[in-house]
Amino acid sequence: MFEWEEGDRFSFEDSERFEEDSLCSWISEPESLCNNWRGWKRSEKIASLLYGRARDQDGGVQTLTEMCARTVAAHIPFEVVEQMMPPVPEQLQLLIAFWSFPENEEDIRLYSCLANGNADEFLRGENHYKHKSVHDPLQIGFHLSATVVVSSSGTKGQFNVAVTFDRGRITTCNCTCSANASWCSHVVAVCLHRIHQPSQVKLRAPVSESLSRLQRDQLQKFAQYLISELPQQILPTAQRLIDEILSSQTSDINTVSGAPDPTAGGSANEQMAWWLDESNLHENIHKILVKFCVPSPIVFR
Known part of the structure; x- marks a missing residue:
């Protein structure tokens, strides 16, 4: 039994x-x-x-910075990291993205x-x-x-x-x-x-982190080169966005602060x-x- x-x-x-x-x-x-x-x-x-x-096996003992980046990557949204003051150094941002x-x-x-x-x-x-x-x-x-x-x-x-x-x-x-x-x-x-x-x-x-480091003339050059690389795919959309930004009418693109970044993780x-x-x-x-x-x-x- x-x-x-x-x-x-x-x-x-x-x-x-x-x-x-x-x-x-x-x-x-x-x-x-x-x-x-x-x-x-x-x-x-x-x-x-x-x-x-x-x-x-990680191949050795991790540094304290890497351990912190690994913990942040697992639990804290990157939007919160970006809003920290003083700003988080780019090298640490890369580590957080790596361990995410x-x-x-x-x-x-x-x-x-x-x-x-x-x-x-x-x-x-x-x-x-x-x-x-x-x-x-x-x-x-x-x-x-x-x-x-x-x-x-x-x-x-x-x-x-x-x-x-x-x-x-x-x-x-x-x-x-x-x-x-x-x-x-x-x-x-x-x-x-x-x-x-x-x-x-x-x-x-x-991308938002890299764009923030560009000057006005560099941003214009970046936008024009991007459009020239893929004119058929990007040009109609680029013109529509330009029209919305320059329009005097109220639109979502003019009322919302900031811009979307598909590479910045969730909110x-x-x-x-x-x-x-x-x-x-x-x-x-x-x-x-x-x-x-x-x-x-x-x-x-």
């Missing part, structure tokens, strides 16, 4: 975990049901073989599974990363961009990826591929590259959350409901 109770106790405690397993694996085969839940974690031995080192990116691939895998219904896109993205398909990674503040060049026989092409993040969470991700889910293999590859090889990613301060009043592809999640939930609710044929022998 005691042995039966012990076995039953363990199975009962694990039942909630198995329910989580099925949530992000409704499209995959049964053998993968236990691999896509939040508790998934790659062993350090395998990580060292794949990436050349254990991911959790997620540190664990487990979260990348989880949200890729939720968006796609299985771990296939994550595995493809991992393969892209291992084959060094990520090129020209650039982090400007809280915005990461890169190009993924795929040369395999099935999916040749060049894809542009853009990822925004804040306080250890990826808030949006986009790719120029035709994948239905936003968490495609190219987004996964760029995220893994940033996590495992951050030293190979160029790091720049938010102080904004609650950061991971980017969840809700449309695909709803579609996948509909599929699993149909799968379990539609009566299956009964075969008599």
